[in-house]
Amino acid sequence: MTPCRLVVLISGSGSNLQAIIDACARGEIKAEIAAVISNKADAYGLERAKNAGIQTRVLSHKDFDSREAYDAELMDIIDNFEPNLVVLAGFMRILTPSLVQKFKGKMLNIHPSLLPKYQGLNTHQRAIDAKDDVHGVSVHFVTEELDGGPVVLQAKVPVLENDTAETLAQRVHQQEHIIYPLVVKWFSEQRLKMEADYAVFDEKKLPAHGAHYPE
Numbered sequence: 091m092t093p094c095r096l097v098v099l100i101s102g103s104g105s106n107l108q109a110i111i112d113a114c115a116r117g118e119i120k121a122e123i124a125a126v127i128s129n130k131a132d133a134y135g136l137e138r139a140k141n142a143g144i145q146t147r148v149l150s151h152k153d154f155d156s157r158e159a160y161d162a163e164l165m166d167i168i169d170n171f172e173p174n175l176v177v178l179a180g181f182m183r184i185l186t187p188s189l190v191q192k193f194k195g196k197m198l199n200i201h202p203s204l205l206p207k208y209q210g211l212n213t214h215q216r217a218i219d220a221k222d223d224v225h226g227v228s229v230h231f232v233t234e235e236l237d238g239g240p241v242v243l244q245a246k247v248p249v250l251e252n253d254t255a256e257t258l259a260q261r262v263h264q265q266e267h268i269i270y271p272l273v274v275k276w277f278s279e280q281r282l283k284m285e286a287d288y289a290v291f292d293e294k295k296l297p298a299h300g301a302h303y304p305e
């Protein structure tokens with residue numbers, strides 16, 4: 091079976107990208123990253139990609155008059171790499187329905203909350219403000235509904251009394267770097283089945299996946 095071809099979208103540091111690069115390099119994931127695309131030219135994740143010998147593209151949303159025009163160009167760039175899987179790794183743009191539909195069933199996102207809690211932004215501060223004692227991260231399929239797609243795997247972390255958004259984010263990051271490579275590995279091994287059984291992406295037909303809860 092040919093390696094699963096990935097295209098990874100970033101906007102910032104790229105620590106989740108790095109976790110996937112490292113897992114591929116260790117042979118834990120039978121996948122190759124065809125390209126890393128960023129909407130920010132100064133994203134450090136672009137350096138991480140170049141250091142790993144991976145092609146990079148920058149597509150700044152500031153250069154487009156509308157979200158639709160940006161996504162049309164982004165769709166073309168992604169499509170030219172013929173990915174089996176598109177990985178959003180800290181990609182901070184809401185995608186239009188036409189782009190989501192193009193890659194539905196083969197686009198994943200990592201979101202720093204225990205969905206369906208705290209869709210959107212500033213999730214760590216919202217958990218602290220709500221005095222939650224548990225928080226975490228979710229890997230989910232991307233659908234038109236922002237952070238509303240089927241969840242594949244979650245990890246939870248404790249919220250400590252003196253936590254700030256930064257200290258809580260660090261604890262969540264540690265779990266992100268475990269579960270995102272796990273889900274990419276799962277998808278890359280299941281993809282032929284997924285493409286056979288889920289030729290038309292049916293959210294109800296997804297295999298049930300238990301949550302990953304660190305002891």
Ligand SMILES: Nc1nc2c(c(=O)[nH]1)N[C@@H](CN(C=O)c1ccc(C(=O)N[C@@H](CCC(=O)O)C(=O)O)cc1)CN2
Pocket residue numbers: 178181182183184185186187190199200201202210211231232233234235236237238239
């Ligand atoms: N159609 C979808 N698009 C995206 C999804 C999704 O599930 N469906 N997931 C997000 C990732 N994400 C949280 O996990 C997220 C990213 C960005 C935003 C947001 O409000 N972006 C603003 C710009 C913010 C900025 O530039 O700092 C915007 O796009 O106007 C919310 C949630 C990726 N896309």
Ligand SMILES: NCC(=O)N[C@@H]1O[C@H](COP(=O)([O-])[O-])[C@@H](O)[C@H]1O
Pocket residue numbers: 100101102103104105106107135179180181182200201202210211227263266
């Ligand atoms: N709404 C999307 C979102 O907030 N995603 C979050 O952005 C960070 C990216 O870090 P990284 O660039 O170091 O991988 C991660 O914590 C991820 O959960």
